[in-house]
Amino acid sequence: MTRRGRESRVESQEREKGGELRVESREPETGEELGIGSPEPSGAAAGSFLALESRRSDLDFPSERDSKVRCHNLEIHVSHGCNLTCEQCSHFSNYGFRGHLSPADARAWLGAWAVRLEPKWVSLLGGEPTLNPALCEIVAIARETFPRALVQLVTNGWFLHRYRELPDVLERHNVRLELSVHHGSEQYLARVAEILMLLLEWRERKRFSLHVRRSYSRWRRLYRSAGADLRPVADGDAEAAWEACGSRDCLQIHEGKLWKCPPVAYLRLTAEKYSIDRTAWGSWLDYRPLEPGCTDDELREFLARGAERVCELCPANPEAMELRSPLSRAGKGGEER
Ligand code: SF4
């Protein structure tokens, strides 16, 4: 992927109250570049090594940072469930799954990949992440684990009012809040207006970046039917499906492993809840995610794959669709066409 350039700059976000997200570059500080904090080797040979290493710029030593593989966006479910029921949710979170990410798992799973990957973005989402009472702790863990990444919390905003400490956490850990809007009806937008009032009030007090995305305006059909009748579109054209795919930059960390995209990662949760046609979904249910103990070559190969067999189950030309209100219960496994 072209995003894996070899520039030594660090991208970080600078936020201005009421302003747009801006990206600036800064040189890594010495402590970051040398990984200070790990035990120093000792002995004569180690002394020579450290002396030489301190001349890294003369000798073009590979830094700890250079040994990581770059990727654009790494996502993790803070909660599998969601209060909304958007049909065709690419995370299948409209099916009312249960389960939250624990702070211990967040630390272990993110930490295992933080030593291998250098993502530009880390996205905390779901499902709806504000359903997880440990949300603020997980935001802090994500920032601590990926100090150089742009970290964002993606939410539909419904339960933000439950987290009085969140504006402070967002400011302290330099985390962007992305408000994802899922319908254009008057009823839905009235609620969004209330949420935005809350967020603007937060921004009177705290400095954090806020982005509002009209997600419903580009909704696409990803599969057929729903619930137990869920079937893949299966156009059989992996290349075309990959080209049209909206999840190309949505690597998932799920159960500690790395997955290509949300649908492949979370179809298993759907299969546990409904008796879907396992034969039709074979390549997704059989998909083997990458283990954190993989080799560097395996990791690079995984990230460079592009279209692969699982993509044959996706639509080659995803059909634009008007999203029915996600406030209705119908999206929870209700019949679609
Ligand atoms: S808000 Fe809609 S699209 Fe987002 S996770 Fe919930 S059901 Fe899925």
Ligand code: SF4
């Ligand atoms: S299987 Fe391939 S085309 Fe389908 S969502 Fe995943 S990455 Fe995209």
